[in-house]
Amino acid sequence: MRWSLLLLCFFTACSSDKSGSSGLDAGTPVESGAGAAPSTDSGTQPTRDAKAPPTNQEDGATADASPGPIVTLDDGQVESDLVGGTRRFLRIPFAKPPVGDLRWKAPVQNDKWTGVRHETSFTLGCPQNMSSQGPASSNEDCLYLNVWTPDPAPAKAPVMVWFHGGGNFAGTAGDSLPAATPPVLWYDGQYFAKRQGVIVVSIDYRLGPLGFFSHPALAGEKSPLGNQGLLDQRQSLEWVKANIEKFGGDPGNVTIFGESAGSADVCYHVVSPGSRGLFHRAISESGGCTISLGGGKDVTAAENAGPMSAFAKALGCDTAKDVLACLRGKSVDEIMTNAQQPDPTSGAVTAPPWTFGVVVDGPGGFLPDQARALFASGNVAKVPYILGSNNDEGTLFVLGATIPTTDAEYATAIRARFPADGDAVLAQYPASKFKGDYRTALATVVGDSGLICGTHDSARRAAAAGVPVYMYNFDVPWAILPDTLHASHASEISHVFGNPYTPMPDPGSVAVGDAMNTFWATFAKSGDPNYKGAPATWPAFTPDATDDDERLQFDPKFPVVQNFRKAECAFWRGLYDKAESSDGGAPGAVDAGP
Numbered sequence: 314m315r316w317s318l319l320l321l322c323f324f325t326a327c328s329s330d331k332s333g334s335s336g337l338d339a340g341t342p343v344e345s346g347a348g349a350a351p352s353t354d355s356g357t358q359p360t361r362d363a364k365a366p367p368t369n370q371e372d373g374a375t376a377d378a379s380p381g382p383i384v385t386l387d388d389g390q391v392e393s394d395l396v397g398g399t400r401r402f403l404r405i406p407f408a409k410p411p412v413g414d415l416r417w418k419a420p421v422q423n424d425k426w427t428g429v430r431h432e433t434s435f436t437l438g439c440p441q442n443m444s445s446q447g448p449a450s451s452n453e454d455c456l457y458l459n460v461w462t463p464d465p466a467p468a469k470a471p472v473m474v475w476f477h478g479g480g481n482f483a484g485t486a487g488d489s490l491p492a493a494t495p496p497v498l499w500y501d502g503q504y505f506a507k508r509q510g511v512i513v514v515s516i517d518y519r520l521g522p523l524g525f526f527s528h529p530a531l532a533g534e535k536s537p538l539g540n541q542g543l544l545d546q547r548q549s550l551e552w553v554k555a556n557i558e559k560f561g562g563d564p565g566n567v568t569i570f571g572e573s574a575g576s577a578d579v580c581y582h583v584v585s586p587g588s589r590g591l592f593h594r595a596i597s598e599s600g601g602c603t604i605s606l607g608g609g610k611d612v613t614a615a616e617n618a619g620p621m622s623a624f625a626k627a628l629g630c631d632t633a634k635d636v637l638a639c640l641r642g643k644s645v646d647e648i649m650t651n652a653q654q655p656d657p658t659s660g661a662v663t664a665p666p667w668t669f670g671v672v673v674d675g676p677g678g679f680l681p682d683q684a685r686a687l688f689a690s691g692n693v694a695k696v697p698y699i700l701g702s703n704n705d706e707g708t709l710f711v712l713g714a715t716i717p718t719t720d721a722e723y724a725t726a727i728r729a730r731f732p733a734d735g736d737a738v739l740a741q742y743p744a745s746k747f748k749g750d751y752r753t754a755l756a757t758v759v760g761d762s763g764l765i766c767g768t769h770d771s772a773r774r775a776a777a778a779g780v781p782v783y784m785y786n787f788d789v790p791w792a793i794l795p796d797t798l799h800a801s802h803a804s805e806i807s808h809v810f811g812n813p814y815t816p817m818p819d820p821g822s823v824a825v826g827d828a829m830n831t832f833w834a835t836f837a838k839s840g841d842p843n844y845k846g847a848p849a850t851w852p853a854f855t856p857d858a859t860d861d862d863e864r865l866q867f868d869p870k871f872p873v874v875q876n877f878r879k880a881e882c883a884f885w886r887g888l889y890d891k892a893e894s895s896d897g898g899a900p901g902a903v904d905a906g907p
Contacts, residue, residue: 323631328455350809353854367642369388378490381464384430384559386537392431395464402460402560404432406547407552410454411519416641417526418536420456420548426903435487439520440645446483446657451645453523455685458516458549461502466561467510471837473498473566474553474592475515476546478573480829482521482607482654490807490814492793497814506812512562514553518545522652527614527619530636539672540679547679550582550591554588568594568837572806573764576600578859580771581671583694583780585679594840596699596833598809599764599802601771602671608762608885610683613673620667627651638736648877660714662729685893688774697840699833700702700772700854701785701864705799707760708752712797717751720744726755731762734888738762741884766882770889772854783842784854785865786877789825792816807834808867821869824848829867849873 356457378394378891384402393400408420412633424566435507437452445544463470477500490499502513518682519542520526527539537544556566569592571579571767581601582588605611623752628651630639640648673680688694719724738758769784790796791804791868792814798804807813810832813822828848836842842851849871860883866874 317633329584335894346742352693353881358692368710369429377496378433380431382466386556386559387425388423389426392427392429393462394433397507398464399503399506400462400464400504400642401464402432402462403434404457405459405460406432406456407516407549408456411456411523411541412453414642416453416523417528417531417541417637419541420545421503426825427728435485435849436517437562440481440523440649440703441479441483441520442649442653444479444483444654445656446479447485447488449649450485453645455517456545456548458514458552460557461513461562461564463512464507464508467512468561469563469566470512470514470561471566471834472514472557472564473502473505473568473803473837474550475502475513476518476571476575477515478519478568478571478575478576479652481525481574482652483541483579484520486515486517490505493814497812499809499810500808501812504830508811508830508865511659511834512557512560512835516546516549518542518549521654522624522648522667525671526621527617527628527672527674528625528636528640529614529618534637538678539617540674543578543585543671543679545580546578547585547588547591550588554591554787565593566837567592568596570596570598570809570833572785572803573600577602577671577767578653580679580700581684583696583698583775584684584692586681586692587679592694592696594697594837595694596836597701598805599699599702599768601768603688603771604685604767604772604889608889609682610855611671611673614675614678617672617715624651624667625732638825656713657710657824657899660711663702684771685774688771688778691778692727692782693775693778695778695780697781697783697836698772698775699783699836699842700768700775701787702760702765702768703762703802703804704786704788705756706764706802707756707758708798708801710759711752711756714755716755723751725755727758730758737884737888743883759801766885767889769878769882770886773856776854781840782854783851784862784877785851786866786870786874788862788866789813789822791817794820805829805867820876824869826865827873837897 332682376397381393383390383392391402393402406423408711409415409423433880436457438450439455440453441450447824477488486500488496488499488851500515504514505511505513524542525539531538533545553567556562558906567704568665569579569582573608576597577600579597583595584602622631625640626637628640628643630636630649633639654668655661655665671680673683717726726736731738742758743756744754772782772784788800791798791801808826808829811826813823826867831844832842832851835844849865851865852863854862854871860879861876864874864877866872
């Protein structure tokens with residue numbers, strides 16, 4: 314069986330139905346969500362009466378939850394469930410469903426509701442195709458958030474808002490941990506709430522062609538020229554500012570954190586003028602925003618007009634009198650059928666005719682300039698910032714690759730990924746350096762070229778802009794497949810949330826999880842991650858004139874590491890700069906990650 318198929322089965326139970334994520338309870342066995350009904354695509358707003366939850370969302374109550382206290386918001390009342398000694402509020406709307414005429418518009422304030430809204434499961438994910446992240450979804454009514462608070466309710470507690478990963482084309486706030494049996498919620502806020510006294514908010518936001526669509530016709534109706542999903546995230550922060558105090562949170566102490574695409578999105582909020590003041594700390598786990606996925610500049614909305622127009626043509630709307638009206642008349646399934654993106658775990662080097670991601674939308678937009686230019690000008694949020702990556706980021710992205718078996722095959726694979734700079738990459742990463750382990754060689758190149766050195770690039774630029782920065786390297790093998798994945802992309806998430814996956818007893822992994830959960834929460838409280846009794850002192854990231862720096866490594870020994878991948882990241886930085894100074898193209902085929 315191919316590795317890609319094996320991983321797909323891990324993530325999706327080899328299912329291809331269009332149901333959404335299951336209503337997973339936090340860290341305990343739960344009822345399956347397989348019976349969830351798919352959403353309709355009528356373009357009308359579903360009923361918001363809390364006494365009759367929307368029919369496009371699953372209803373299965375979790376095994377250990379019991380009804381808890383009610384919070385009264387300006388929009389209506391919400392009732393919690395008591396889970397793991399915390400109060401959990403699921404599926405609170407923070408914007409109107411972006412359907413019909415609201416498709417591709419900026420998020421609009423949600424309507425009020427009557428009665429008490431008591432939800433017992435997560436919303437289905439925003440529209441997406443089946444991927445290694447999870448099953449497909451056709452649910453456009455997806456702009457909801459979830460809140461965990463300590464029980465009893467705190468006063469002025471720090472708040473942490475989570476942006477899930479998935480390449481900005483997949484994933485949900487209710488994702489389950491891959492391969493865990495029984496199912497376990499991946500982004501479970503109960504441990505932060507119970508152990509640390511922190512309030513956690515997780516959100517769903519528009520993805521792919523519905524969340525990152527920059528068709529030039531949108532400018533004519535004064536709609537966002539792309540980046541709709543980032544505006545959803547900002548809308549959730551506006552909701553937190555207006556409402557979180559009623560849950561016991563402090564709207565003046567909000568930390569945004571995310572992983573992979575969510576990590577990059579955090580970085581984009583740091584540089585976006587319109588997000589200023591809505592958060593006060595930031596954490597990026599495996600991803601920055603100062604290089605594009607291809608290694609050069611982010612594409613501008615104008616540069617992306619051609620591919621977006623070609624996408625409209627594929628849907629038969631290119632000759633319509635009103636292109637946007639035609640596109641808004643298409644079903645979600647029609648749109649998603651024409652929006653297939655390559656599986657990042659396949660190891661394939663592909664160039665799809667169009668992709669959907671963050672664009673530089675210009676003055677007045679979410680991203681008025683390249684992120685690196687905004688850092689260089691100092692026009693960024695001057696908030697304390699944690700950034701880091703995992704030691705073996707690339708292993709996940711070559712899981713389904715055809716692995717070279719000779720030096721010649723390795724050279725061919727590298728040149729296929731980096732056609733303009735293959736010889737330079739081979740000189741930096743010769744096969745001899747890896748003693749015949751071609752899987753490790755290829756994975757190292759993939760991980761360094763994208764997530765590891767890309768995150769490092771953003772950290773350097775943030776520090777130079779006067780932002781207080783802390784960096785880390787995570788190095789605990791992922792228990793899902795430790796001998797193959799090692800400390801791969803996404804392997805740190807459960808540790809951050811304080812619930813590391815350990816099917817076999819592993820005190821070292823648990824200790825790392827306890828420490829990370831506490832470091833993150835302490836940072837959210839004060840802007841400095843260090844705390845009394847910590848296993849190590851986490852130094853600030855302050856590169857000197859020779860580019861020497863320090864970061865904390867998360868393994869059971871908690872060493873402080875000097876100059877992590879210094880030579881490798883200097884090499885890739887040269888290629889990033891080369892791409893930027895020429896035509897903005899990529900130095901090679903840097904893989905997009907979950």
